[in-house]
Amino acid sequence: MAELVAADIPDGSYVNLGIGIPELVAKFVPEGREFIYHTENGLLGMGPAPTPGQEDPELINAGKKAVTANPGASYFHHADSFAMIRGGHIDVCVLGAMQVSSDGDLANWSTGAPDAIPAVGGAMDLIAGVKTIFVTTQHTTKTGLAKLVRKCSYPLTGQKVVSRVYSDLAIIDITPEGFRLLKLAPGVTFQEVCEKTDAPLLPANES
Amino acid sequence: MAELVAADIPDGSYVNLGIGIPELVAKFVPEGREFIYHTENGLLGMGPAPTPGQEDPELINAGKKAVTANPGASYFHHADSFAMIRGGHIDVCVLGAMQVSSDGDLANWSTGAPDAIPAVGGAMDLIAGVKTIFVTTQHTTKTGLAKLVRKCSYPLTGQKVVSRVYSDLAIIDITPEGFRLLKLAPGVTFQEVCEKTDAPLLPANES
Amino acid sequence: MVEKNMKSVVNAIEDIPDGATVMIGGFGEAGSPTELIHALIDHGAKDLTIINNNTGNGEVGLAALIGTGQVRKMICSYPRSSHSKVFPELYRAGKIELEIVPQGTLAERIRAGGAGIPAFYTATTVGTPLAEGKEIRQINGRDYVLEYGLSADYALIKCETSDQMGNLIYNKTARNFNPIMCMAADVTIVQARKIVQTGMIDPEHVITPGIFVNRIVEVCEPVTESRLIAEGVSYP
Amino acid sequence: MVEKNMKSVVNAIEDIPDGATVMIGGFGEAGSPTELIHALIDHGAKDLTIINNNTGNGEVGLAALIGTGQVRKMICSYPRSSHSKVFPELYRAGKIELEIVPQGTLAERIRAGGAGIPAFYTATTVGTPLAEGKEIRQINGRDYVLEYGLSADYALIKCETSDQMGNLIYNKTARNFNPIMCMAADVTIVQARKIVQTGMIDPEHVITPGIFVNRIVEVCEPVTESRLIAEGVSYP
Numbered sequence: 001m002a003e004l005v006a007a008d009i010p011d012g013s014y015v016n017l018g019i020g021i022p023e024l025v026a027k028f029v030p031e032g033r034e035f036i037y038h039t040e041n042g043l044l045g046m047g048p049a050p051t052p053g054q055e056d057p058e059l060i061n062a063g064k065k066a067v068t069a070n071p072g073a074s075y076f077h078h079a080d081s082f083a084m085i086r087g088g089h090i091d092v093c094v095l096g097a098m099q100v101s102s103d104g105d106l107a108n109w110s111t112g113a114p115d116a117i118p119a120v121g122g123a124m125d126l127i128a129g130v131k132t133i134f135v136t137t138q139h140t141t142k143t144g145l146a147k148l149v150r151k152c153s154y155p156l157t158g159q160k161v162v163s164r165v166y167s168d169l170a171i172i173d174i175t176p177e178g179f180r181l182l183k184l185a186p187g188v189t190f191q192e193v194c195e196k197t198d199a200p201l202l203p204a205n206e207s
Numbered sequence: 208m209a210e211l212v213a214a215d216i217p218d219g220s221y222v223n224l225g226i227g228i229p230e231l232v233a234k235f236v237p238e239g240r241e242f243i244y245h246t247e248n249g250l251l252g253m254g255p256a257p258t259p260g261q262e263d264p265e266l267i268n269a270g271k272k273a274v275t276a277n278p279g280a281s282y283f284h285h286a287d288s289f290a291m292i293r294g295g296h297i298d299v300c301v302l303g304a305m306q307v308s309s310d311g312d313l314a315n316w317s318t319g320a321p322d323a324i325p326a327v328g329g330a331m332d333l334i335a336g337v338k339t340i341f342v343t344t345q346h347t348t349k350t351g352l353a354k355l356v357r358k359c360s361y362p363l364t365g366q367k368v369v370s371r372v373y374s375d376l377a378i379i380d381i382t383p384e385g386f387r388l389l390k391l392a393p394g395v396t397f398q399e400v401c402e403k404t405d406a407p408l409l410p411a412n413e414s
Numbered sequence: 415m416v417e418k419n420m421k422s423v424v425n426a427i428e429d430i431p432d433g434a435t436v437m438i439g440g441f442g443e444a445g446s447p448t449e450l451i452h453a454l455i456d457h458g459a460k461d462l463t464i465i466n467n468n469t470g471n472g473e474v475g476l477a478a479l480i481g482t483g484q485v486r487k488m489i490c491s492y493p494r495s496s497h498s499k500v501f502p503e504l505y506r507a508g509k510i511e512l513e514i515v516p517q518g519t520l521a522e523r524i525r526a527g528g529a530g531i532p533a534f535y536t537a538t539t540v541g542t543p544l545a546e547g548k549e550i551r552q553i554n555g556r557d558y559v560l561e562y563g564l565s566a567d568y569a570l571i572k573c574e575t576s577d578q579m580g581n582l583i584y585n586k587t588a589r590n591f592n593p594i595m596c597m598a599a600d601v602t603i604v605q606a607r608k609i610v611q612t613g614m615i616d617p618e619h620v621i622t623p624g625i626f627v628n629r630i631v632e633v634c635e636p637v638t639e640s641r642l643i644a645e646g647v648s649y650p
Numbered sequence: 651m652v653e654k655n656m657k658s659v660v661n662a663i664e665d666i667p668d669g670a671t672v673m674i675g676g677f678g679e680a681g682s683p684t685e686l687i688h689a690l691i692d693h694g695a696k697d698l699t700i701i702n703n704n705t706g707n708g709e710v711g712l713a714a715l716i717g718t719g720q721v722r723k724m725i726c727s728y729p730r731s732s733h734s735k736v737f738p739e740l741y742r743a744g745k746i747e748l749e750i751v752p753q754g755t756l757a758e759r760i761r762a763g764g765a766g767i768p769a770f771y772t773a774t775t776v777g778t779p780l781a782e783g784k785e786i787r788q789i790n791g792r793d794y795v796l797e798y799g800l801s802a803d804y805a806l807i808k809c810e811t812s813d814q815m816g817n818l819i820y821n822k823t824a825r826n827f828n829p830i831m832c833m834a835a836d837v838t839i840v841q842a843r844k845i846v847q848t849g850m851i852d853p854e855h856v857i858t859p860g861i862f863v864n865r866i867v868e869v870c871e872p873v874t875e876s877r878l879i880a881e882g883v884s885y886p
Contacts, residue, residue: 012652014861034651036815036861040517041441042587044859045815057443057638058588064442071849072815074856075586077593077621078441078467079525079765082518086538086766087833089861105541112543117502118514119494120544125518128537129766159541219416221625241415243579243625247753248677249823251623252579264679264874265824271678278613279579281620282822284829284857285677285703286529286761289754293530293774294597296625312777319779324738325750326730327780332754335773336530366777522767531758532789534770553768553798562789583854618819619855 001136001166003028004183005094008134008164013091014038014084016126019063021136022094036072038090040122042081045073062122085122086129093130095123097137097165099152102178102199104162106135107154120157127158139167139196146198148172148179169193177202208343208373210235211390212301213242215341215371220298221245221291223333226270228343229301243279245297247329249288252280269329292329293336300337302330304344304372306359309385309406311369313342314361327364334365346374346403353405355379355386376400384409418580418624419609420631423453426603430454430568435463437524437569437595438476442468443639445588447572447605448475450631452649454570460484465524465566467517467591469493469501472643478650480504487511489564491520497643516544519561521594526563528597528626533562569599572636573622576606577613580627581620589621596626605633654816654860655845656867659689662839666690666804671699673760673805673831674712678704679875681824683808683841684711686867688885690806696720701760701802703753703827705729705737708879714886716740723747725800727756733879752780755797757830762799764833764862769798805835808872809858812842813849816863817856825857832862841869 002024009015009025011033017023026048029035037046039061046061047068055066069075084090099107106127109120127133137147148165164182165172170193171182180202181190194201209231216222216232218240224230233255236242244253246268253268254275262273276282291297306314313334316327334340344354355372371389372379377400378389387409388397401408420426427450430436436454440446455478462485469488470477479485481500493501493512504510515523516538526534535558539545549560571592574585582604584592596602609632642649656662663686666672672690676682691714698721705724706713715721717736729737729748740746751759752774762770771794775781785796807828810821818840820828832838845868878885 038861039587041444042590043853044861045853056586057640058445059586060442060444061587064444069586069853072813072817072851072860073853074817074859075584075589075853076856076859077589078517078521078591079594082521083761083765083833084859084861086518086522086536087764088766089833115506117493117505118512119492120514120516121492122517124516124542124544125538128540129518156542245625246823248680249826250617251625252617263822264876265681266822267678267680268823271680276617276822279577279581279615279624280617281581281623282617282820282825283620283623284825285753285757285827286830289757290525290529290597291623291625293754293758293772294528295530296597322742324729324741325748326728327750327752328728329753331752331778331780332774335776336754363778522765526770529758531770531772532792532794533787534762534767536767551769556768558768586854618822 001168004171005134005136005166006030009035009092014089016040016090016093016130018095020096022096025094038084040081040085042076042078043069043073045070082125085125088129088131090130092132092134093126094134094136097135097147098154099147099149100135100162100165101149101152104160104174105152106157106162107152109157110155112155123157127161132163133161134164134166135162136166139169146196148197148199150199169196208375211378212341212343212373213237216242216299221296223247223297223300223337225302227303229303232301245291247288247292249283249285250276250280252277289332292332295336295338297337299339299341300333301341301343304342304354305361306354306356307342307369307372308356308359311367311381312359313364313369314359316364317362319362330364334368339370340368341371341373342369343373346376353403355404355406357406376403418628418630419578420629423449423605423631423633426450426629426631427453427457430457430459432459433461434459434568435566437465437566437599439571439592439595440466441590443471445572445590445592446475446639447570448637448639449633450570450603450605451475451479455479455482455650461486463487463489465489465564467491467520469495470498471495471639472497473500473648474642475639485510487513489513489515491515491517521591523561523564524594524598527565528594531563533560535560564598566599567601569595569602571596571602571604573604573606575608575610575615576604576630577610577615579612580624580630581615582622582627583615583619584621593622596622601628602626603629605631607634607636654864654866655814656865659685659841659867659869662686662865662867663689663693666693666695668695669697670695670804671802673701673802673835675807675828675831676702677826679707681808681826681828682711682875683806684873684875685869686806686839686841687711687715691715691718691886697722699723699725701725701800703727703756705731706734707731707875708733709736709884710878711875721746723749725749725751727751727753750780757827759797759800760830760834763801764830767799769796772797800834802835803837805831805838807832807838807840809840809842811844811846811851812840812866813846813851815848816860816866817851818858818863819851819855820857829858832858837864838862839865841867843870843872
């Protein structure tokens, strides 16, 4: 999934990667392309994890893991960092999801369970401000429930924001008409994706 | 006047000086006291004018005159500079005036004449944001009209903001009861100041 | 010249009263003024409202302050701590209030508090439960929610270097919330790894001008939360 | 990697269309991108809306651009120029529009435009003619006026040094409006005294991160407006 996402990001893009599978995107940048990574705690030009033993507790990413700074990096405070996000300057954000609706709504911060401690971090800011939102996710939950749905039942992170979903089964665009298949994973049928999607799925456009 | 203003500013104050007489305050800082000067075009810790020939066209004050930077100075952009002003961080601002009302209203940016080109600069921001506003002015206009008035006839710069007026005739506080004499200039009588003030003037408090 | 240099972290925070609102810099352990927080624990002020992105780690620093029961209310974006059960337990027991604010809105509200902006509109949270009860306004065809500036009585800040006038520079991503919190508090208290003579910091490199700083105290070798946690330290 | 380096000031600005809104950095002559402005005069785009604090000096730079009649509207705080009759004459003749904005509100509106804040409240102008027709709201007992974010199609910027990625540093008070205008324009075009290899600017010292910069062009020895005026130059 991460490799497929990386292939779709244009050269020179400013990219923010969520925690988990999205982080793996950085490992699959196609030959000849360069992305500049933003981490919302105040670094543009984030590099890979340092070699063990070289970690600096004052050089971390939004997931609070040790990182490095590439040549051409810059540090800034939180309001400036979120000005980049909320001002529409970040080109692409790759996030995980609990649910995505066929309108492009995203739920990825809370199950809404009564005993859950609400914790939102920067997800709602990213969703509201970044130009293109890609979601990477397993197509269904561990118990087999659809994550691509007609309407999210979990509390929303943002409305009508997701452009495309990269799942283990398929790449699916969110279009004005709803979910539309872009590409199937090897060995997966359109029928199977439809069955595991809790909303109408349009077939891929001829092209 | 400038000397009297300087005597009333506490040690260590962050001070913004308007153009004209207010600029002279910097020449009269009492022994043992230090003020830190802010100029709204992006410098804290402004020093005196450079020696002739040493002017740097990229080191200027809000009046666009060449200045210097003292040790401990800092440069910042305009939004940060006005955050200092509008966020209430500047202790004292000394400004000139066309009119001051007994409510503390100030008019100092426009005569409101129909052919005047409106030009406000940073005056309204200073008035709205700085903790203490001192005004230095001649007590009357060149044609003898009162500048201390019941109600300003010129367009306002801000409402209920002036703390004290330093004129060539007297120092006058703006109190909830209106203008109150603080101190007369040498050789000036209370009667004379009252005659040249177009609003009731209360005598100095016994103390 | 007004003296900003404090003798010790104890002197620096000793006037913080019960009921104060205190911003604490840092994102996770990076930029967290742990020595000032520990002094605040020893000082004992209670009924505090604390503004920080998180709720601390382990049983040191902010987590320890919460653990003593001194904190009445947390304003933060992400109260799920790694290695810390302190906040969750108090929260589930109804013993601490929580105002949850998205990270960017939190940063912008703090900056607004420091910049004299009482309120602003933002797209963040529109259509989500966090916008419930808030004013929504359509501007140029898009919906925005009204958010208010945040300010505080005190800010506890960590920086790399300060000069005698309180001009500050930071280290890497330890900068985070510190510069904007310096702006938004009535009394800003800074622990610096190093205090240098005025004039030693290039005016072009100053991140926080001294106008935003009231007190500075040198803490040459600050503790690292993750190291304390690895060592099993529990404060006090 | 996307190439931001332009061959010349002409290449850098040649796609600015008629009717564009253009922010121009600088406060007086300090930080004014005079070479880019002169290229825009040669280019000839008209019906422009220009955002700058002033209206230029003498008959060079911004004053010259106004003088050619290319500017339909000025948004600024202080249109009374020293040594320049260009704007006053056009304004009195009704040939140019003016939106007057207090300097701090102008700066904050530009920052808001760059930061995704569509509108905010401020105390500046309350009770004055400049608040007429604007929404007033009482917040915590004080009146504030609603102001809207400002953004632009292009920004013309001057800086001291840029690297290949468009990370910028400025010189002294020539910084002024430049960093916030970089944030608020769709296409930010920068003239730098020096373009250096990526990695040559300390990440702690970057004032404008490259994300806000689209095009850079080296102008090693930029003119100084006051010198041109002293020499009696009138552009073009």
